Amino acid sequence: GVKNFFIRAFLKKRMSKIFSMIDAGYGAKVLDLGCGSGVFIEPLSKMGLEVTGIDSSRSMLSLADARLKNAGVKGYNLVFSEASSLPLEDKYFDLVICAGLLDYVNDAGKVLNEICRVLKNSGSAVITIPSRITPFFILRSGFGRFLRKALFGLPPVLTSTTMAEALKTLDEAGFEVKDV
Numbered sequence: 001g002v003k004n005f006f007i008r009a010f011l012k013k014r015m016s017k018i019f020s021m022i023d024a025g026y027g028a029k030v031l032d033l034g035c036g037s038g039v040f041i042e043p044l045s046k047m048g049l050e051v052t053g054i055d056s057s058r059s060m061l062s063l064a065d066a067r068l069k070n071a072g073v074k075g076y077n078l079v080f081s082e083a084s085s086l087p088l089e090d091k092y093f094d095l096v097i098c099a100g101l102l103d104y105v106n107d108a109g110k111v112l113n114e115i116c117r118v119l120k121n122s123g124s125a126v127i128t129i130p131s132r133i134t135p136f137f138i139l140r141s142g143f144g145r146f147l148r149k150a151l152f153g154l155p156p157v158l159t160s161t162t163m164a165e166a167l168k169t170l171d172e173a174g175f176e177v178k179d180v
Contacts (some may be wrong), residue, residue: 092118
């Protein structure tokens with residue numbers, strides 16, 4: 001229906017933007033943090049990248065595993081973990097993708113610190129975070145939260161930011177921002 005049309009359109013646009021920012025060579029180690037049902041893992045794996053997906057929902061990891069097996073994807077790794085305390089070694093990944101996760105965490109700074117910790121010094125990260133100023137801000141409190149859940153089946157947004165706040169938080173976590 002209409003709900004699925006808007007969600008699909010948004011996700012397609014976001015995926016296109018994220019993939020336009022990826023600069024990782026064959027065999028690069030990639031972390032998809034908050035991988036959900038694995039929508040990024042399949043195309044990343046098909047690009048010849050070594051992908052680890054992490055999510056704090058076992059049901060989403062099961063969906064991802066089923067999706068990837070059905071698509072014939074091999075060589076991926078799925079891990080159950082909270083994003084604020086990753087069971088991963090330091091400076092291991094060439095690329096971290098964190099899309100649609102920071103919306104739903106209470107402490108984005110902790111997650112960003114973990115991304116910085118597991119990312120190689122020469123690595124890059126593609127991170128999405130919702131803007132505080134948006135036409136959809138009405139869906140973030142009170143009756144709007146109810147509508148967000150009823151219309152789109154989405155949980156409440158816990159983190160949103162202005163551009164200045166986002167840049168400050170990224171700087172404090174140790175990131176050098178290349179593109180916004």
